[in-house]
Amino acid sequence: MQETPFYLRVGHLLPYSMSDSNTTDFTNPSTFILLGIPGLEVAHVWISIPFCAIYVIAILGNLTILSIVKMEPSLHVPMYYFLCMLAITDLVLSTSILPKTLSIFWFNSREIDFSACLTQMYFLHCFLVMESGFFVAMALDRYVAICDPLRHSTILTNPVVANIGVAVVLRGGMIILPSFLLARQWPYCRANIIPHTHCEHMAVLKLACADTRVSSYFGFFVLFFAMGLDVIYIAGSYIQILRAVFSLPTKDARLKTFGTCGSHLCAILAFYIPALFSFLTYRFGHNVPLHFHVLIGNVYLLVPPMINPIIYGVRIKQIRDRLLRLITHKGTKIVSWCSGSQTKFCPDIGSELVLGPLP
Template sequence: MSDSNTTDFTNPSTFILLGIPGLEAAHVWISIPFCTMYTIAILGNFTILFIVKMEPSLHGPMYYFLCMLAVTDLVLSTSILPKTLSIFWFNSREIDFSACLTQMYFIHCFSAMESGILVAMALDRYVAICHPLRHSTILTNPVVAKVCLAVVLRSGMLVLPYVLLARQWPYCRTNIIPHTHCQHMAVVKLACADTRISSYYGLSVVFSVLGLDVFFIAVSYTQILRAIFSLPTKDARLKTFGTCGSHLCAILAFYIPGLFSSLTYRFDQNVTEHFHILMANMYLLVPPMLNPIIYGVKTKQIRDKLLHLFTHKGT
């Protein structure tokens, strides 16, 4: 009987997500800002997709990348929030083993995809500001399609081993995950086996993907800033610098919490568990909320089309 029970528990049919341990009494209150951010993200990103689709003049490289970012943000936020809210509101903590691994794949795949899109958008801004006359010849539609395909394939292939390795580990300690969602290391830490290969592989992906992406973004924006300071008029410098500054804020809002969440799971620096879990949620909810505002509403062409849409309906 004991052996049978151990064998059954080695491959659990379900995991139990605890939400935010230590803050259970505040789950309903925490759900309010989470739900607000998700609602803004859904409305904002769908609005971007609708406007770009309906307006032929926006069918260009920058807006194709923006649409891809919007789709990524929609999937990223939707992959965690419905389940998180069901924990907060209905105490629905069970998640099927396969559903947990699927959620893990979507979270990490689309996080890597978002990083790749941010690099592509930084490249687009670099070409537009530093080589404006060559922008249309460098970033043609076939080039944009190849960049998007490369971003998708890179993310999908690099994250797939996360799930394949997590599926093979025996889970004989517990099936309780002290988290709101199935983050890779939160699940792997439950395994009763030597899971260093999962940890090392995940760390190599963090440094090879996010590290390189941050490097390329930094190089692009360094060149952009040099070009900005060489502009002839102060107004032009301030306008361009303001746009790039808001872009950098959106980029930092994605990378800082993401790197913090990934590294503290491996190198515990006495960070309280509830703070770590909140940060893990922030990098999956804040960027999808901010990106439509920073890349969309603050972009003159989209703002003008949005205003035209509302004023036209009003008349």
């Protein structure tokens, strides 16, 4: 006999199906219960496979970007400094939700402490705003590099880059802080069941038994003031960049210049499209199935940290070349050691290497 899904067994506790008779008399519960993906419990183990792969690729990819930029002196320029800031943001963003999500899928570990839940909610939204800010900083770098290349080194000096990074971090931390403080002070006298894989802001607010319109309105303010203005600025920057690119005299120059911005543009689209879609459907898509809400809510948090290092690693020649040199470095050392004749036995690897003509 098939087991009844967990979200159905506790369905009478969920805020969207809860009556007054089922209201629990408590405030600020010690723990919340995360359901994972309601309606897809039987597929949690299978869903965990791509989720785990995404997390591993995100960790390895972003650590690789950080290592390459650190080791290569020629990459110590504003563009790659901002890329490193983006990589650190992606690492924190994915790590703030994936371990708990996988523990739900693998070990049915659904409980999360009240303070830990609100802390997770704060870090998620804080680093989302930071990621958006670093995309703006990278758009600024591309704008100056293409539209005013002679002044690039004098405008974006190392102190200016550091100040921009600090400003992005402070903006992310400060603009989300009121939402965190409001969430802490609301009385939670309803169910403590969150139908999500993580402590999403709107999902937590639905559990409060108070008028939370202030938090809801502030969420709209953050969405449009922070990320909305970021999108407008990035769009304006790329309009100017495209004008500068198409004014170049030759086709090769246009393609080469636009290619330097292609990776950045792909990463921007991969971040903003699912993020804005998730925000809008969560607030206005009342007829959208709950499991679809949750899946989209995970996509915009997990996919950008995975694809950003892939996009930049493939599209940016300097990073690609440095990575290839690192990969082939060991092989080059082996070939150099096995020198002296065209065919030489290498005891280091226990096989014959057929080499090209030796000098």
